[in-house]
Amino acid sequence: MFASLSGLSFITPSGAWALATLAIPVLIHLFNRSRGRLVHIGHIDLVRKARRLRVTELKLTQWLLLLLRLGILALAALMMAGLASTGLTATGQATAYVTPAWLKAATPPEIETLLQQGDDTRLVLLRPGFGPLEAGVAGTIRRSPPGIVDFANAWPLLAERLSLERHTGPVDVYASDHMLQFGISRPALPRPVNWVLNHSQQTPEFNSWPDKVVIAHAPERSQDAALFSAALTTLKNHRLEGLNWEVTQSALIDVTHLDADWLILLSLNTPWHGTIKSPLTVLADAGTRPKQTTPLQTTRQTMSLPFYPYTTFSLEQFSKNPANTANTGQTLMASREGWPLLQHTSEGSLRWLQFNSRFDPAWSNLGQQVEFPSLLLQLMLTHEQQTLRHGEARINTARLSLIGDATVTDVPLPRRPLQRLLAVLLVFLWIIERWLSERKANRTGGAS
Amino acid sequence: MERFIDPRTLARVKDLPLIARTVADGFLHGLQQSHQRGVGIEFSQYRSYEPGDPLSHIDWKLFARSDRYFVREAERESEIAMWFVLDASASMLQTSGLESTWTKFEYARHLLATLSYIGQKQGDHVGMLALSGEHQTLIPPGNGERHWHRMLKQLALLQGRHTFPDPTLIKSAIERLQRTSLIFIISDFYQHSDELLEFIKQASTSHTEVVAMQLQCDDELHFPYTGAIRFEDLESGEQILVSATGARAGYLDSLARHQRDLEQALHRQRVTLSRINIDQPMDQALFDFLNSRRKTRR
Secondary structure, three states: HHHHHHHEOOOHHHHHHHHHHHHHHHHHHHHHHHHOOEEEEOOOHHHHOOOOOOHHHHHHHHHHHHHHHHHHHHHHHHHHHOOOOOOOEEEOOEEEEOHHHHHHOOOOOHHHHHHHHHOOOOEEEOOOOOOOOOHHHHHHHHOOOOOOOOOHHHHHHHHHHHHHHEHHHHEEEEEEEEEHOOOOOOOOOOOEEEEEEOOOOOOHHHHHOOOOEEEEEEEEHHHHHHHHHHHHHHHHHHHOOOEEEEEEHHHOHHHOOOOOOOEEEHHHHHOOOOOOOOEEEEEEEEOOOOOOOOOOOOOOOOOOOOOOOOOOOEEEOOOOOHHHOOOOEEEEEEEOOOOOEEEEEEOEEEEEEEHHHHHHHHHOOOHHOOOOOHHHHHOOEEEOHHHHHHHHOOHHHHHHHHHHHHOOOOOOOOOEEEEHHHHHHHHHHHHHHHHHHHHHHHOOOOOO | OOOOHHHHHHHHHHHHHHHHHHHHHHHHHHHHHOOOOOOOOEEEEEOOOOOOOHHHHHHHHHHHHHHOOOOEOOOOOOOEEEEEEEEEHHHOEEEEOOOOOOOOHHHHHHHHHHHHHHHHHHOOOOEEEEEEOEEEEEEEOOHHHHHHHHHHHHHHOOOOOOOOOOOHHHHHHHHHOOOOOOEEEEEEEOOOOOOHHHHHHHHOOOEEEEEEEEEEOHHHHHOOOOOEEEEEOOOOOOEEEEEHHHHHHHHHHHHHHHHHHHHHHHHHHHOEEEEEEOOOOOOHHHHHHHHOOOOOOO
16 A cells, blocks of 8 residues: 555545644553553562563563554544545556547558557557457447547546556557547646557648738737737637738738738728738728618527637627628627627628627727637637537647646546545454453453 | 451551550450450569569559559569560561551551550560661660650651661670560561571570561562552662563462471571561451460460
C-alpha cells in the first residue's frame, strides 16, 4: 500500500490532523515504561532469583501493543482523512492506447506496424472495458459502418485509465485528428502522453469556409476593431484554425483589389463605388445603409455550442421573417420588441450584413459581450456549415496539449476511497491488539 | 478475637506510651481473666513493708484501699535484665501496601514499648540496644516508669536507616548483653552476610536466653503483586523490574528457603524464633508469643 504512496491522496485532508492522536499511546508507553509501579522491599535477593521470568516477553508484548495501537489510531485517522487511491495498479510496461477512430482512418500497413509492437508494448483499445487490441478486433472496427466509432469518449476514458493505473513506462495514444472521438468532457490528463495522430478523410466543405477577413475601420473606431480582432482570435483557437485577418484603416482599402472572404467595415464611408471583387460578405455597422424600422414577428431559439470555453450561453436568434424582405433586405435578428438589429442584403455576389446597434443600447457594446464570437461564427457560417464544422472538427496537433488544458480544470479525478480496506485492516489490528492485551493481562494478573 | 486491637487503629494513634499501655493492659487483663498469671516474663507478689525497703517500691494504690503499706516484690530473687535489641536498618521500613501505615520498624517500636512496659510493670529491668549502621543507641537496663519513659523517648527518636552493623564493630555493646539477661531481638532477619546470626552467636552465653522475633508483613508473605512491578531494595536502593505474576512462584520458593535456613540456623544456636505478622493485632501476637513461651517452659 505504501509503495504507491505518491498515488494516494486525501478526500478530507483536514482529517489528517487526527494523526496527532498517535502521540497518545507513545506517551502512555513512555510513561508506563519509565514509572512502573514502585514497591519497596526489604530483601531484593528474593526477587532477583525470580527476575528472569518473562520480563523480556513482557517488554516485547508492550512494544507490540504500542505498534498495534499506533496502527489502529493511524488507520482511524486515515479513514477520517478519506484516504483515496488514484491508481491501484501499476505497470512499468510501455503502453499504447488506440482509439477506434485511429483504426478506421489508418491504413492496413499502419495497423500491421502497430500490432507488431505488441511484443514490447501493451496495446489497449481506448473504449469502455479497455480490451487488448488484437488483429481481429482491429479488423472488425475497420469494417464497421461510418459513424459508429466516430462519436466516442476517448478523452475521459484516457483520463480515467491514466488515473486508475500508474504508468511508469511510456504511454502512446493513437488517435485520428477527428475531434468527435474525444467526446465533450475533457478532464485534465494526470500525466503527459505521446500523441500519434493520423488524418481522417476531409469533407469537401472544409475548404469552403471563410479564411481571410479584413477589418477596415475609421480612425475613431480602432477600439471596436480590436474587439472584433479578439473575437476572431477566439474563433481561430476553437473553431476556424485556418482563419486569418488583418486590421486596416477604412480609407486605405482598395476594395476592387481586396482579396478576402469577409470585410468587416467599421466606418460610415463606403470605400467603394464600383466593381468589387466577389464574392464578398460585408459586415457593417449601422448608418451605412438604410434601415428597416418595422417591428417584426419573431420566434426565439436558444442555441448552445459544444467545445466552447464558455460552457453555457444562450443567444436569442430570431428567425428570418419572409414578410420583411421586400424592401431593403432580410432581417436576421431583432430586439425583443421587434426592432431589426441585423439585416441581410444581397447584391449580386455581394452579401451585406448590417447591425443597427442604435436601436438597442445593449447591442452597442456587442463586441464586449461573451456571446459575440459565437454570433460572428453564426454569421460567417451557415447552419449547415456549423453542423458539419463541429462534426468534422479537426485536432490542431500543435495545440493538442492546449485542448486538454483548456477544459475545466476542477473536474475531480476519479479516485477510489480506501475506507473499506482501512476498516478491514483496523478491525484486524484491533482483534490482534485485544487478543494480545487480554493475554498479557491474564499472564501478568490484570496489568495492562 | 474481637478483643484484639486492629493494627490500623493503633497506627492512627501517635502516642507511643498510650498504645503500649493500652495493648499491655488489655493483654494483662486477659491474663488475669484466664488465670494465666506466670505465663509472662515475670510476675510479682506483695508483702508487708519492712523498714529499709525503698519507698518507691510501696504500692500506694493498695495503701489507699487497705491503709497498709505493701511492697511489690519480684518472685525471682536474682535480677535478670531484659534487653531489647532493635534492628533499625532501612529494610525495617517495609510495609504492606498503602492502607496500613505500619512499617516493620514502627511495629517493632510499639512491640518493644509494650513488652518493656509489661516488663517494667512487673519490676524487671529493661534495656534497649538499637542498631543501624555504625550508629547504636544503648539504654542500659533499669526499672521504673521513669526509666521506661526515658527509653521510649529515645525510641521515638530512632529512624530506620542503613544496614545492620557488623558485630565486630559493636563488641562493647554485645559484652553488656552477655551478662545474665533475656535478649529479645526484633528484626526482619534479612541479612547480607549472616551479620544477625553472628550477632546472636556472640551474644549467646550460658547466662543469656535469646528470643528472635521476626517481623513479617502480608505483602512479603503472600506477594500479592500483579503486572510489571519495579521493586526497590530499601537498603541498597537497587531496582529490579519484574513481571510480578510470573515471578510470584519463584519469590515464594526463595522466601520459604530463606525461612527454613533461618529456622535451622537459629535452632542450632538454641534460639527460639517467633514470627510476628505486623498486619495482625499486636496484642494477639503478644498473647500467642507468651503462650508459646509458657508451653515451652513447661
